[in-house]
Amino acid sequence: MLPSIPQSAFFRRAYQGYVLLFFIYLATPLLVVALFAFNDSLFPSLPWRGWTLDWFLGRDAPVVGLLHDPDLLRSIGISLWVALFTTFFSLVLATGNAFLFERQDFPGKGLLYILMLTPLVIPGVILGVSILMLGSSVANGVENWSGYGIEWLRPGLVLVVIGQFAFISTIGTLIIAARLRKFDTSLEEAAMNLGASRLQAVATVTLPFLRPALVGAGVVSFLMSFENFNTTLMLVGSDAPLTIAMFDRLREGSTPVLNAVSLLLMLGSGLLALFSVMVQRQR
Amino acid sequence: MKRSQFGLGFWLLLAPLLLWLVLLILLPHVDLLLISLRLRSGPGTYRFSLHHYAEFFTEPLYWRTFLRTAIMSLLATLLTLLIAFPLAYYIAKMMRGRAKQLLFLLCLIPFWVSELVRTYGWMILLRESGVVSGLLQWSGLTGAPLEMLYNDAAIMVGLVYTAMLFMVVPLITTLDSLDDSLIEAGYDLGGNGWNLLWEVVVPHAMPGIVSGCIVVFMLTLGNYLTPTLLGGKDSLWFTEQIYTQFITRFNWEQGSAFGILLLLLSSLMVWLGLRLSGQSFTQVMGR
Structure with missing residues (x-):
C-alpha cells in the first residue's frame, strides 16, 4: 500500500473514491449552512425560493437581517470581549509556564506537568460546574462572614472568562513550550x-524567536474561547455570548439569520487561519 | 541552561502556575467531591452521606442514561477510528508534497468552524424538510418527506463528524513518521497488504491511535450540544442530566455526584487506554 508498490487499478480507484467521499462528508454541512443564508424563505430548509441578501440586510419583521438584529450583534460583541480577555491571560500564563517547564528543574516538576495536562481530559461541562460551585461557595462564605457580596463570583462574564482560561492555558502552554524546546540557548548566552x-x-532574542508560537497559540486560544460552548453554558449569567445566543435560537427554531451569522463566523475564522499560516511561514 | 538555584524569576514563574492549578483545577474538583458527599439535613446544615450516589444506582433513568452515554461514546470512538484510519493512511503514505499538505489542511477545516455551526449544518441536512429528504424525494426513492433528525443515528453522525479531526491529526502525524522502506521490506519478505497492516502499520501507529481514541472518547462523553440538538428531547445524554440537576432543578448535590461519576468514567477510560497500549499520560497528551 505505497505508491511505489503496484496495486490493482480497482483498489486504487476505490481508495481514491473513499477519500473523495470523506471530503464531501466533511464539507457538506458547512456548504449547506452557507448556502441557506441566501435562501429567500422564513425557514432554513427546502424548498429553495430564490436568492436574497435579506438575512444580512433585512429590516422588517419577520425578515430581520443580522445587521438589524441587536441581540445577535450584542452577543457577538460579548464573545469578542470574552475571547480577547481569555486569550490575553492565557498567553501570559502559558509563556511563563513554558519557560518554567523547559528551563527549570525543581522537585515536583513531573507532578505539576501532569496536573497542567489534566484540563485536557476533564469534560468541559464538569470544569464549568466545578468552577461555578467553587465561585458560589467562596461568595457565600464571604457574604456570611463579612456581609460583603462578591458579584463577579456569581454566574456571569467574569466567571466565563475564568472557566475558559482554566483549560485554554494548557493548550497555549503546549504550543509555546514546543517551540521553546527548539531554541538554542547559546544565542541567549x-x-x-x-x-x-x-x-x-x-526580550530581544528569545521572544522574537517564539513569535510564531505566540501568534499560533493566540489564534487558537481566541477561536477556542469564541467557539466554546460546554464550559460557557454552565457559567453564563444574563449576558449571552454568541454560542449561547445561537443555541437558544436553534432550539426555538429560527429564521436563516442564523445561517448569516454562521457564514460570517466561518469567514472570520478563515481569515484568522490564513493570518496564522502566514505568520508561521515567515520564520 | 538549567539553573538549579531558585532565584526570584523562578518564583515569579511558579506562582501563577500554582495559582492556576490550585484555584481553578484542584480546588473546584475537591469542592465538587465534597458537595456530592453531603446531604441537606436542615436549613443551611449538611451532613456526610452517600445518598446522592445511592440515588444514581436506584433510579433507572440515571444509570441507564449513564450506561447509554458510555456505550454510545465507545461506539462513536470506534466508528471515528475506522473511518479516519484509511484516510490518514492515504494522506500520510500515498500522497506527496503540496497535495499532501493541502489535504492535511482541508482535514483541519472543521476545527475552524464552531461546533454549533457544524451541528446546525447537520440539522439542515437531516430534518424533515431538509436537504437529504429533498434529494431522496427528488430521486424518487421515497414518496413523502423523511424525518431523519431526533434519533440515535443522527446523534452518532454528529458526534463522529465533530470528533473526526481529533482522530485524523494524531493518526496522520504518527503514520507520517513510519519509514516507507519498512513497508517495502515487508513486501519483499513475502507479506501481503493485510499482514503488513497488522504487523507493521498498526503497531507503529499505536501512539496516535491511543491518543486519538482518548481525546475522542473524552470529547464525546462530555458533549452536550450535539446530542441535545440532533437527538431532541429523548437524546438521554448524561451531560444533560448534569445540566438539569444544576441549572433547572438547582439540586447541586445530585449534580455534583453525577459530575464525579462522569469524571471517574472518563479517567478510567484514559487509564485503560494508556494501560492497554503501554504509554504514559505525558507522552500521549503532550503530543
Whole structure:
C-alpha cells in the first residue's frame, strides 16, 4: 500500500473514491449552512425560493437581517470581549509556564506537568460546574462572614472568562513550550556575553524567536474561547455570548439569520487561519 | 541552561502556575467531591452521606442514561477510528508534497468552524424538510418527506463528524513518521497488504491511535450540544442530566455526584487506554 508498490487499478480507484467521499462528508454541512443564508424563505430548509441578501440586510419583521438584529450583534460583541480577555491571560500564563517547564528543574516538576495536562481530559461541562460551585461557595462564605457580596463570583462574564482560561492555558502552554524546546540557548548566552541582562536577552532574542508560537497559540486560544460552548453554558449569567445566543435560537427554531451569522463566523475564522499560516511561514 | 538555584524569576514563574492549578483545577474538583458527599439535613446544615450516589444506582433513568452515554461514546470512538484510519493512511503514505499538505489542511477545516455551526449544518441536512429528504424525494426513492433528525443515528453522525479531526491529526502525524522502506521490506519478505497492516502499520501507529481514541472518547462523553440538538428531547445524554440537576432543578448535590461519576468514567477510560497500549499520560497528551 505505497505508491511505489503496484496495486490493482480497482483498489486504487476505490481508495481514491473513499477519500473523495470523506471530503464531501466533511464539507457538506458547512456548504449547506452557507448556502441557506441566501435562501429567500422564513425557514432554513427546502424548498429553495430564490436568492436574497435579506438575512444580512433585512429590516422588517419577520425578515430581520443580522445587521438589524441587536441581540445577535450584542452577543457577538460579548464573545469578542470574552475571547480577547481569555486569550490575553492565557498567553501570559502559558509563556511563563513554558519557560518554567523547559528551563527549570525543581522537585515536583513531573507532578505539576501532569496536573497542567489534566484540563485536557476533564469534560468541559464538569470544569464549568466545578468552577461555578467553587465561585458560589467562596461568595457565600464571604457574604456570611463579612456581609460583603462578591458579584463577579456569581454566574456571569467574569466567571466565563475564568472557566475558559482554566483549560485554554494548557493548550497555549503546549504550543509555546514546543517551540521553546527548539531554541538554542547559546544565542541567549551570546547576548548576555555582549552585555545584555538576562531579561534583555529574553526580550530581544528569545521572544522574537517564539513569535510564531505566540501568534499560533493566540489564534487558537481566541477561536477556542469564541467557539466554546460546554464550559460557557454552565457559567453564563444574563449576558449571552454568541454560542449561547445561537443555541437558544436553534432550539426555538429560527429564521436563516442564523445561517448569516454562521457564514460570517466561518469567514472570520478563515481569515484568522490564513493570518496564522502566514505568520508561521515567515520564520 | 538549567539553573538549579531558585532565584526570584523562578518564583515569579511558579506562582501563577500554582495559582492556576490550585484555584481553578484542584480546588473546584475537591469542592465538587465534597458537595456530592453531603446531604441537606436542615436549613443551611449538611451532613456526610452517600445518598446522592445511592440515588444514581436506584433510579433507572440515571444509570441507564449513564450506561447509554458510555456505550454510545465507545461506539462513536470506534466508528471515528475506522473511518479516519484509511484516510490518514492515504494522506500520510500515498500522497506527496503540496497535495499532501493541502489535504492535511482541508482535514483541519472543521476545527475552524464552531461546533454549533457544524451541528446546525447537520440539522439542515437531516430534518424533515431538509436537504437529504429533498434529494431522496427528488430521486424518487421515497414518496413523502423523511424525518431523519431526533434519533440515535443522527446523534452518532454528529458526534463522529465533530470528533473526526481529533482522530485524523494524531493518526496522520504518527503514520507520517513510519519509514516507507519498512513497508517495502515487508513486501519483499513475502507479506501481503493485510499482514503488513497488522504487523507493521498498526503497531507503529499505536501512539496516535491511543491518543486519538482518548481525546475522542473524552470529547464525546462530555458533549452536550450535539446530542441535545440532533437527538431532541429523548437524546438521554448524561451531560444533560448534569445540566438539569444544576441549572433547572438547582439540586447541586445530585449534580455534583453525577459530575464525579462522569469524571471517574472518563479517567478510567484514559487509564485503560494508556494501560492497554503501554504509554504514559505525558507522552500521549503532550503530543
